[in-house]
Amino acid sequence: MSKMTNTKPDSEKMSASEVYGKTLSELGEKHPEIVGLSADLAGSTKIGLFGSQFPDRFFNAGIAEQNMFGMAAGLASAGLVPFVSTFAVFASMRALEQLHSDICYPNLNVKIIATHAGLSFGQAGSTHHCTEDLAIMRSLANLAVMAPADGIETAHAVRAAYERKGPVYIRINRGFDHTVYDRPDYGFEFGKAQMMRDGSDLSIICCGSTVWRAVEAAKMLEESDGLKIRVLNMHTIKPIDKEAIKKAVKETGRIITAEDHNIFGGLGSAVAEVAAETGRPFAFKRLGVPDTYSIIGKHEDLMAHYGYDENGIMAAAKEMMGRKPYTY
Amino acid sequence: MPLTTEERLRLEEKAHELRCLSVDTVAWAGSGHIGGAMSAMDILTILYHKYMKIDPKTPDLPDRDRFVLSKGHVGVGYAPLLAELGYFDKELLKKYNHTGSPLGMHLDSLKVPGVEASTGSLGHGLAIGLGMALGARLKKEAWKTFVLLGDGECNEGEVWESAMAASHFKAVNLVTIVDRNMCMIDGPTEEVMGLEPFADKWKAFGFDVLEVNGHDFKELAFALDKALAAKDKPVAIIANTIKGCGIDFIAGDYKWHYGSFDEETKARAKASLVRYKEARLVAVGLASGVAAGPLPAQGKEPAQ
Numbered sequence: 001m002s003k004m005t006n007t008k009p010d011s012e013k014m015s016a017s018e019v020y021g022k023t024l025s026e027l028g029e030k031h032p033e034i035v036g037l038s039a040d041l042a043g044s045t046k047i048g049l050f051g052s053q054f055p056d057r058f059f060n061a062g063i064a065e066q067n068m069f070g071m072a073a074g075l076a077s078a079g080l081v082p083f084v085s086t087f088a089v090f091a092s093m094r095a096l097e098q099l100h101s102d103i104c105y106p107n108l109n110v111k112i113i114a115t116h117a118g119l120s121f122g123q124a125g126s127t128h129h130c131t132e133d134l135a136i137m138r139s140l141a142n143l144a145v146m147a148p149a150d151g152i153e154t155a156h157a158v159r160a161a162y163e164r165k166g167p168v169y170i171r172i173n174r175g176f177d178h179t180v181y182d183r184p185d186y187g188f189e190f191g192k193a194q195m196m197r198d199g200s201d202l203s204i205i206c207c208g209s210t211v212w213r214a215v216e217a218a219k220m221l222e223e224s225d226g227l228k229i230r231v232l233n234m235h236t237i238k239p240i241d242k243e244a245i246k247k248a249v250k251e252t253g254r255i256i257t258a259e260d261h262n263i264f265g266g267l268g269s270a271v272a273e274v275a276a277e278t279g280r281p282f283a284f285k286r287l288g289v290p291d292t293y294s295i296i297g298k299h300e301d302l303m304a305h306y307g308y309d310e311n312g313i314m315a316a317a318k319e320m321m322g323r324k325p326y327t328y
Numbered sequence: 329m330p331l332t333t334e335e336r337l338r339l340e341e342k343a344h345e346l347r348c349l350s351v352d353t354v355a356w357a358g359s360g361h362i363g364g365a366m367s368a369m370d371i372l373t374i375l376y377h378k379y380m381k382i383d384p385k386t387p388d389l390p391d392r393d394r395f396v397l398s399k400g401h402v403g404v405g406y407a408p409l410l411a412e413l414g415y416f417d418k419e420l421l422k423k424y425n426h427t428g429s430p431l432g433m434h435l436d437s438l439k440v441p442g443v444e445a446s447t448g449s450l451g452h453g454l455a456i457g458l459g460m461a462l463g464a465r466l467k468k469e470a471w472k473t474f475v476l477l478g479d480g481e482c483n484e485g486e487v488w489e490s491a492m493a494a495s496h497f498k499a500v501n502l503v504t505i506v507d508r509n510m511c512m513i514d515g516p517t518e519e520v521m522g523l524e525p526f527a528d529k530w531k532a533f534g535f536d537v538l539e540v541n542g543h544d545f546k547e548l549a550f551a552l553d554k555a556l557a558a559k560d561k562p563v564a565i566i567a568n569t570i571k572g573c574g575i576d577f578i579a580g581d582y583k584w585h586y587g588s589f590d591e592e593t594k595a596r597a598k599a600s601l602v603r604y605k606e607a608r609l610v611a612v613g614l615a616s617g618v619a620a621g622p623l624p625a626q627g628k629e630p631a632q
């Protein structure tokens with residue numbers, strides 16, 4: 001696979017999916033009940049690392065995602081802990097009803113690690129872009145939803161998924177992410193937003209690929225305009241950290257969300273639901289894919305095109321700071 | 329009608345030219361699904377250059393024949409064919425995969441003239457093709473629908489749901505072709521998810537099955553003629569092919585499902601394609617001389 005030409009490629013490091021494969025293999029050594037499934041994407045999603053270490057506990061279902069999700073349901077009901085991996089577009093849409101009825105409804109212990117999420121498979125076009133999964137997955141009761149920011153956080157998310165009983169969906173990207181965390185002991189906690197920077201002027205709430213970009217935007221705005229911006233990495237989209245959102249509304253009064261997803265139904269919507277329930281006035285803007293099917297191209301170009309890269313986030317923050325304060 | 333010698337020569341020449349253009353396209357795109365593009369190229373060539381009624385200047389001609397590339401990942405093989413026919417400017421191939429380009433890994437029917445369906449998610453194409461065929465029948469139109477499937481793709485349940493429906497609705501104006509290159513991404517088809525007895529499966533679903541060498545135009549023409557004359561049962565053509573056909577260092581290697589060429593490997597690939605073309609002309613009796621080596625892809629004799 002060709003590497004993404006990010007502004008700062010970090011190709012010596014492992015991609016998020018490689019970290020996933022390695023973490024799952026480590027978990028597999030300790031927990032014999034973990035099994036793996038893929039649908040002819042063992043190599044691409046890196047669950048194949050687990051598969052080659054534990055061939056007896058790995059099933060390649062062939063190019064048959066619906067069958068794979070059904071098999072995972074059966075394996076979970078037999079007491080095993082299936083980790084299922086395919087591209088996000090197939091995990092969230094091709095096998096959706098199997099996920100809904102066979103896994104989430106009976107609250108089975110299946111972990112879905114979906115790669116190539118958002119626009120990270122940008123050159124593959126609309127049949128492979130996946131800017132709907134957070135909206136879809138958020139609406140499935142019993143299912144936890146996560147979008148880690150980089151490889152280190154992916155390892156935390158995968159372990160947290162194992163620890164949690166019940167179904168979990170994790171979306172990660174194709175290729176290499178910018179490194180957000182340089183060490184693992186930064187205090188990751190499932191369901192708790194990670195404060196990347198504190199500030200009182202405005203909050204940027206982000207997840208996955210937008211975390212690095214929001215942090216960059218906040219740094220640049222501090223340098224250029226002296227703005228104090230709070231950046232919250234909402235790696236767990238569901239259950240969402242309501243307290244962190246409410247505090248952001250109360251303490252900063254201005255909220256921008258940024259996600260590699262349609263602006264409908266994903267992180268922005270989840271934040272808006274909680275924020276609106278505070279009953280307080282606040283300025284609000286969602287950044288993401290503006291309810292359209294994306295053009296073809298490189299991931300970072302597409303994020304820039306739709307205005308949720310560091311420059312887009314900066315522009316939105318400046319625009320919001322220039323608005324008149326809200327009057328009741 | 330069997331192909332004339334001139335037609336065979338013309339198709340051999342065209343397929344070679346397109347295989348080379350496909351290698352260039354992979355280089356322009358940065359990477360691409362070269363293995364499955366090479367296995368499908370002879371099938372694509374004979375459909376578009378011999379059988380299909382089309383007008384590249386009027387891509388939406390109402391009574392055109394329809395083609396659905398169900399194994400949609402081989403855009404780097406399909407786009408050169410469409411460009412070369414004149415559906416769009418060949419120069420666009422140089423922008424393949426570039427940001428904002430209409431050409432991405434999987435060809436998009438909303439962006440690329442001549443493409444009937446935005447495929448790429450495997451398993452969808454036969455159902456769409458069946459709908460088109462039923463549409464033609466309802467409208468009393470004579471045009472035909474051709475669908476090209478990957479063999480790995482035939483793991484998908486939807487393929488078999490469509491197969492069941494195609495024979496149930498007696499869609500004899502639908503021609504189903506499977507590119508049986510024996511490979512998928514994670515390995516050989518029979519190791520990842522066994523398909524055999526593959527022909528028997530299609531037969532059990534109500535198809536007449538023709539197994540041919542997918543790199544032999546005579547055999548492909550024989551099968552397509554039969555399929556187009558189908559009366560009671562739809563026909564499935566299992567075209568035995570070689571993934572990466574014609575490029576010696578990738579042929580038959582499932583790991584070359586997707587890859588990239590640098591200048592050096594691109595030159596090696598092209599040199600190999602020239603040798604392959606020459607050997608093939610000798611092997612099929614269109615040129616004299618000694619074939620450069622045994623040709624891969626010996627399909628079974630067409631059933632009479």
Ligand SMILES: Cc1ncc(C[n+]2csc(CCOP(=O)(O)OP(=O)(O)O)c2C)c(N)n1
Nearest residue numbers: 040364448449450478479480481511512513
């Ligand atoms: C529904 C779906 N699942 C998975 C993929 C990823 N994928 C792309 S190509 C491919 C293998 C296809 O194998 P085959 O159909 O045999 O094609 P060929 O060997 O002719 O290239 C897979 C699994 C996909 N495109 N669609």
